[in-house]
Amino acid sequence: MLAQQKQEIISLFQAALAPILEGSDVKANVVLERPRDASHGDVACNIAMQLAKQLKMNPRELAQKIVTALLDNPAGKQLVAAADIAGPGFINLRVTDAAKQSVVKSVLQQGATFGQSESLAGKNVIIEFVSANPTGPLHVGHGRQAALGDALSSLFEAQGAKVTREFYYNDAGVQIQTLANSVQCRAKGFKPGDAEWPESAYNGDYIADIAADFLAKKTVSASDGQPVTATGNVEDIENIRAFAVTYLRNEQDIDLQAFGVKFDNYYLESSLYSDGKVEKAVEALVANGHTYEDGGALWLRTTDYGDDKDRVMRKTDGGYTYFVPDVAYHIVKFQRGFTQAINIQGSDHHGTIARVRAGLQAVGLGIPQGFPDYVLHKMVTVMKDGAEVKISKRAGSYVTVRDLIEWSGGGDITKGRDAVRFFLISRKADTEFVFDVDVALKTSDENPVYYVQYAHARICRMLANWGGDEASVANVDLSPLTAPTEATLLATLAQYPEVLARAQAELGPHQVAFYLRDLAAALHSFYFAEKVLVEDEATKLARVALMVATRQVLRNGLALIGVSAPNQM
Secondary structure, eight states, X not given: OOHHHHHHHHHHHHHHHHHHXXXXXXOOOOOOBOOSSGGGOSEEEOHHHHHHHHHTOOHHHHHHHHHHHHHHOGGGTTTEEEEEEETTTEEEEEEOHHHHHHHHHHHHHHGGGTTOOOTTTTOEEEXXXXXXXXXXXXXXXXXXXXXXXXXXXXXXXXXXXXXXEEEEEOOSSHHHHHHHHHHHHHHTTOOTTSXXXXXXXXXXXXXXXXXXXHHTTOEEOOTTSOOEEOOOOTTOHHHHHHHHHHHHHHHHHHHHHHHTOOOSEEEEHHHXXXXXXXXXXXXXXXXXXXXXXXXTEEEEOGGGGTOSSOEEEEOTTSOBOTHHHHHHHHXXXXXXXXXXXXXXXXXXXXXXXXXXXXXXHHTTXXXXXTOSEEEEEOOEEEEETTEEEOOOTTTSSSOBHHHHHHHHHTTOHHHHHHHXXXXXXXXXXXXXXXXXXXXXXXXSTTSHHHHHHHHHHHHHHHHHHHOOOGGGGTTOOOTTOOSHHHHHHHHHHHHHHHHHHHHHHTTOTHHHHHHHHHHHHHHHHHHHHOOSSOSOHHHHHHHHHHHHHHHHHHHHHHHHTTOOOOSOO
């Protein structure tokens, strides 16, 4: 049922309750639900049970009064077909066939915008995701972040928000120095297993590739940075560091391009130090009295903001702990005018939430509590040929995003990208996920992305067989659409706007994948139960209109999560 129809039914309930509540101070909050059992009707409401005690009435008698008034209201004749009372006072409504069928015209009129709203118009949101250290290729965990972050960004945009997709490069600290040392060792001719090879070094084949290009004095550049030319001097550790970081940033750009993810902005951790943002944040925390010295270190009183213990900000050697630049970075986000900030990170970042939020509260800039929001995802296990894949030769210790795309597509990048994107948002972020490459390659109902895409292709084939002008069905009579599978398909189409709104509000893009599978199931059930191109012209045109609308919603949902909608398979 469409949102407007829900609101109309709520208004009918409120009108029915008005004379009953007159003269009392009882307030009615009408909430509509979908009955668990579809045979009970289309809409359920427990308002009679809520109000019975306050009004000192029997709930079933109160429900009967409400139903009688509701059915007598001329305003509801086109919307409500019947009502009955179940159990201790549940009110179940059946909406008219015309009301159910109206979703087809809504979809045909709105096209690619069906399901969208302006509920978040004027809201400025930043969603940070992937944010990989430029020390190696993107791994599968980064892929899950990319799929989640891009889909969530699209969900916010679908509700009217202005969204900035941001990639935060951790290009400062110990890991970057380890990268530089690893490339330097390779450039000097050492390799993993040699006595001279550092225990902490990165072992992947990509280190050898970087070292070879460094010795060849090549020039590399990343998406928004200055080109870096290698000197070829193995003792020039600063040039090695700059070259290696830029080389890997470019590699990650290529991975993201293959994945179909684009960022609006890239932010460098190093700039927080060079621009003095970290020092300013620390100075503000000290000035506001939320720090203290102990054991030669500077501590932040994070326990004042709900943390289980105070945290070290500046170590005895003068270096800052890793959450301090995070605080500075989120101050910058707030100062850039973002009213909501969302970070998509691995579940290993859980411990940083309390201390980052504490720092943002303590800095005294009026940053709201709970800023930023976090979506934490659990790890992905990759299965291939019936066994778990733990390492990639290229990366040395993990499966890369590029590996997964290549494997899942069988050489077809688009197919691989579609499978990886769909699979990686098909579970709630905080649940562990097993990515089975063998399933991703199947052309059967076992493969969820194939199942959904095939529903779209099946409709395309149907409409091609019809051969008519799709625009001609925009205003056809939809009254023939009364078969059970048609009713299910109509009801599923009507749920789409509500699914988008709920997925955005709950930061759960997995709900879109669930919905698309349900819509595909409804389409396939209809296909096997009914024939579209029947002899009766009115029925044929009504079903063609239903097919055009269903194809449109499948396209809309797939586009939102970055998956293609092929016309044939």
